[in-house]
Amino acid sequence: MAKLKLVPSTDTPRGQKRRREKPQRPVLDDDLRDSSAGIIAVKAVRREKPSNESPQVLHQNDDDDSDDCNVSSEDEAHYMISNKSDALDEMESSCSFQRHVTHVLANDEVNALVNQKSKFKWEMPAEDIPKSKWVGTGEKIKGASDDPFVDVKGKLKDHWQKILSDDLNYRSRFFSLCNSYRDIMHCNKKPFYLKGSKVDSSTMDAYLMHALSHVHRTRDVVIKNDAKLRNDANTDVMEDDSYRDQGFTRPKVLFLLPLKSIARRIVKRLIQLSPLTQKDNSMGQFKKEFGESDDELEEPNSSKPTDFNLLFAGDVEDHFLFGIKFTKKSVKLYSNFYASDIIVASPLALKLKIDGGEVTKKKGRPKENDSDFLSSIEIVVVDYADVISMQNWSHLHAVLEQLNHLPSKEHVTNVMRIRPWYLDEQARYYRQTIILSSYLTPEMNALFNGSCLNYEGKVKLATEFTGVLPKIQLEIRQVYERFDASSIGELDDARFEYFCTKVYPKIQESDEGRSVAICQFLF
Structure with missing residues (x-):
């Protein structure tokens, strides 16, 4: 051996x-x-x-x-x-945090997760969200405690109380859900355009605080165990599971976002919520690539709706990928992926990174695929999923499928301190996935039910909608046309061919003005 x-x-x-x-x-x-x-x-x-x-x-x-x-x-x-x-x-x-990462899964628990046997069997009211309630699997979440931030490190909590003041309690509701380490789907998030140009950041603040708490908890456990090992050179690491405090690689949190303008807003808020100070050199590069102002559009186009002006204000590029590292004194942007604590990316950029980029070659050989830095992700946040659904949903699905696999190479890791559930290939059952959107689609529901297997359970928002069809004043003519396909696998190609040969010629011949074509996936 x-x-x-x-x-x-x-x-x-x-x-x-x-x-x-x-x-x-x-x-x-x-x-x-x-x-x-x-x-x-x-x-x-x-x-x-x-x-x-x-x-x-x-x-x-x-x-x-x-x-x-x-x-x-x-x-x-x-x-x-x-x-x-x-x-x-x-x-x-x-x-x-400790309860979550130290739990040992039994075989029957793993089988139940694989077979998707859990059902949404309990509910609790969703405060401040009209006609909505939270429903979940597993054990019911306990009622709100007197101090929802009781598990947060003192340095973080003091800083949040200083900068948020009275607004901290308002953010505590969603933070409590995040801190339960369950998979969460919140698809009735208040749209960003309802309050004019001011974005409601309460939900964003809550998951950013949870991510910061998780990163600091992870770092503190490693430092504490390092100190113990320094004080007792005869400690048997192999016999004590408490020293197994790491994953295969360092990155623990992944933010998946659709646009650079949204990523800029979230990273700036993350730095504000962190008690550490950032270094000027990394912030200079960040401002150069992502812009400095959140209101880059000086005069909104009055001919466009409010949501268009706010969503497409600023940089709308959908290709970005960088790491964020936390040290004792600073927050460092653009750190090496394997030395980062948080990865911020668009699904497109991360998909290209996983696939090895475009047709780039190095020394005459195709560029090697590299996704090992995703092997130890423990929290995934998919924000603005409604915007991502209008880009290419398959990229998001492909990225989530690449998480928590065994790395293909050995990286700078003490293998004796890797948590047992990483070695047993059970990391996906410990990963928390948070999906946020302004509305729900079948694709989001399928992703949440099929790719989120957290052993803690799932929580999602169920909303009763009154309907809008009776309120529509304009008479809109809708025409549905049937086409044939030999199989489900040929469905998309058959639909596209029918559109090109039967539908589009009619549109060209009509005099009804401009037209817009909507497709499910954009390549």
């Missing part, structure tokens, strides 16, 4: 200046290196007794960032093993 060889870390005395070194990789035998099979083999290797060398402390960070590679003396003092830290551990273990 191939064995894992540990590289001992160098302990740094407190107060002494730390050397800035590149993190060391775990040394693997040849049959384990650069293969997903080698990662699976670790499940058998981890039961073996390690040598008496110091356990390796390894972060999934940039090689050139000393802020992440070393823990400050203040952090070490905070995480020193003591009676106080034991009490802290007991309190931390009860938070929703």
Whole structure:
């Protein structure tokens, strides 16, 4: 059996200046290196007794960032093993984050998730959303607590109270849903154009706060375990599951958005909600590529409806992909994907990245596909799904299908500290997916029911609509035409051929003015 060889870390005395070194990789035998099979083999290797060398402390960070590679003396003092830290551990273990990531799935739970046996069996009122209610699977969510932010780290909570003040409670309702770590589909989000040019950001703030809380929780657990390993060189990492605190790769949150203008608004708000300060060099590049103002359209076109003017104000490019990294003191944009905590992307750009780009070649060979940085995504937020549905819905579906697969190569990861459910290929059952839209479509419903398999359960908004057909004043003539197709697989081609040969010639010959053709998928 191939064995894992540990590289001992160098302990740094407190107060002494730390050397800035590149993190060391775990040394693997040849049959384990650069293969997903080698990662699976670790499940058998981890039961073996390690040598008496110091356990390796390894972060999934940039090689050139000393802020992440070393823990400050203040952090070490905070995480020193003591009676106080034991009490802290007991309190931390009860938070929703720890309950979610430390849960062990039984075989019958996995079978139920695979067979899609869960049903929406409970409901609760949706406050501030008329004629709506939340329905869900699994255990019913408990009523609102006195402090919905009780699980949030103090530094984050204090910062949010400072910048949001009284609005914090308004955002707490949706934050509580997000913090339950269930899959969520909210398809009655208040349209962005109802309040004029002012966007209602309450739902956006809630999921951004949840993403920040998850990233900081993940980082704190790793730092705390690193400090424990430094204090006790004889700790047996393989025998204690509490030290398994990482995934195959570092990125944990994925934001899928339709347009650059929307991505700019969300990233700027994310930085405002973070207590850390950003670096000027990365923000300069961000402003250059995404613009500086949220109101780039000086004079809205009066001949266009309000939603058109607001949606298409600013940069409407649908190809963007970059990483965001959090260190002790700063938020860094455009970080390497494998050193990032959050990935912000459009479905189109991420689909091209997964496929290896366009016909780009390197050294005479096709560009290699690279999607390993998506192997450990734990939270996915699909915002403005209604806009994405008007672009190419198949790109979104293809991206979600690529999440949480075993990586094809070995990356800078201490394999002994990978969570067991990653090694058991169960990461998709722990992933939380949040879908937000102004209205519901059959495609969104199918995606939510088929691709979201969170063991915690699902929650979706059910709304009773009064209908609008009696309110339509204009007489609109609708014509439906039937066409034949040999099979369902040939349906799209048959529809397109019928349109080109039968319908479009009639439109060309008519004198009724301009026409618009709407297709389901745009390539």
